[in-house]
Amino acid sequence: QSVLTQPPSVSAAPGQKVTISCSGSSSNIGDNFVSWYQQLPGTAPKLLIYDNNQRPSGIPDRFSGSKSGTSATLGITGLQTGDEADYYCGTWTSGLSSFVFGTGTKVTVL
Amino acid sequence: QVQLVQSGAEVKKPGASVKVSCKASGYSFIGNYIHWVRQAPGQGLEWVGWINPKSGNTKYGKKFQDRVTMTRDTSINTVYMELNRLTSDDTGVYYCARAPTAAYDSWGQGSLVTVSS
Numbered sequence: 001q002s003v004l005t006q007p008p009s010v011s012a013a014p015g016q017k018v019t020i021s022c023s024g025s026s027s028n029i030g031d032n033f034v035s036w037y038q039q040l041p042g043t044a045p046k047l048l049i050y051d052n053n054q055r056p057s058g059i060p061d062r063f064s065g066s067k068s069g070t071s072a073t074l075g076i077t078g079l080q081t082g083d084e085a086d087y088y089c090g091t092w093t094s095g096l097s098s099f100v101f102g103t104g105t106k107v108t109v110l
Numbered sequence: 111q112v113q114l115v116q117s118g119a120e121v122k123k124p125g126a127s128v129k130v131s132c133k134a135s136g137y138s139f140i141g142n143y144i145h146w147v148r149q150a151p152g153q154g155l156e157w158v159g160w161i162n163p164k165s166g167n168t169k170y171g172k173k174f175q176d177r178v179t180m181t182r183d184t185s186i187n188t189v190y191m192e193l194n195r196l197t198s199d200d201t202g203v204y205y206c207a208r209a210p211t212a213a214y215d216s217w218g219q220g221s222l223v224t225v226s227s
Binding site (some may be wrong): 002032033035037044045046047050051056088090091092097098099100101102103104 | 147155156171172207215217218220
């Protein structure tokens with residue numbers, strides 16, 4: 001049972017914007033960097049955002065991340081059909097005792 | 111380029127053990143921790159633990175710590191995850207992932223483990 005809460009699903013039309021929230025606590029998000037992962041159907045997760053708001057090389061700037069207090073947010077602008085996937089946030093718990101993932105959010109492009 | 115290649119699918123009976131491998135290439139094997147993550151069918155991601163390929167030190171999630179063992183063979187740039195006393199709840203895809211920072215930048219393709227009598 002995950003300690004990071006995400007909405008089960010979000011949707012928008014092509015070209016629009018969606019945001020995905022990730023709610024935690026002072027013992028996880030509040031004290032550590034947050035990362036975000038995209039999982040296309042039948043494939044391994046892929047890193048989208050690390051250290052709260054950094055994009056790895058090759059990730060378009062349509063994807064953005066932010067963190068405030070014990071919550072984090074992933075934004076996707078210019079939504080494309082290829083963005084239909086499950087998205088997970090993740091972070092360490094205090095003292096780096098374990099890594100936790102969010103509950104996951106399914107993005108649907110209408 | 112960084113690559114993590116995992117072993118193939120396994121079918122095991124309840125109570126048995128499974129050992130999954132993850133072969134790294136394209137970077138310094140001893141330079142980055144390798145983590146294991148599990149995904150049950152239709153479910154989310156669950157952290158299993160990590161191994162430091164340089165020292166062999168490990169840390170396991172509380173849920174797994176009495177049943178999992180992670181090892182490495184530096185001569186062939188490979189890490190292993192062995193899970194014992196399998197139950198049907200252990201059915202899922204097991205991923206290895208590289209963690210150069212506080213995030214996983216490269217993932218293996220996943221190894222499906224099916225536990226069924």
